Amino acid sequence: MVTVDDVRRVARALPRTEEALVRDHVKFRVRGIVYASVSPDETLMGFGFPKEERAALVAAEPEKFLMPLPSDERYQWVRVRLAAIDVAEMRELVTDAWRMVVPKKVAAAYDAL
Template sequence: MVTEEDVRRLALALPEVAERTMYGTPAFSVRGKWFARLREEGDLLVLPVPSEEHKRELLTADPATFTTTPHYDGHASVLVRMGAVDADEMGELLAEAWRLRAPKRLAATLGPPSG
């Protein structure tokens, strides 16, 4: 199970990440663009995904890990159940979300996605 501290450690290890508060909860951004936010519940993390189609694929393929709420209908964002992933998987999810928000040249410094 991944904790808030694990998410913080993994997110802040990515290039040029800053922590701030967003909607009253910890959030992480790269050059001013958010890529992860802890939900008020404390066990859910909001992450952007490449498209709504990709979101639907995640929700269908692994409903134990990924979920959503009506608030995110029409948005390419997914909720991750932190208790359903280990630190390695969370690191990959955060890196993927970071790549979506980082400028192209900065994103290239991280290298290609794994898998």
């Protein structure tokens, strides 16, 4: 099972990332834009994901992925059960979400490492 510490380790390695605690959620953001968030009970992680693709993602693996809360449906966001993924998959989800919020040149520089 993926833990909040695993998410933290991946997110903090990404350029320009800041960590914040907001209403008991651990959030990772770039310049105020949140790209990943772990629930207070550490069972779910929300992450940036294209709106137009999320219904298909959730339908394909409903035991793993959930739609965002109704209050978050207007955002490019989806949720995942941390117990249903491994660290490699979490790393991919978090990194892809981070790419959505950083300038392209920052992502390109990271890829060049």
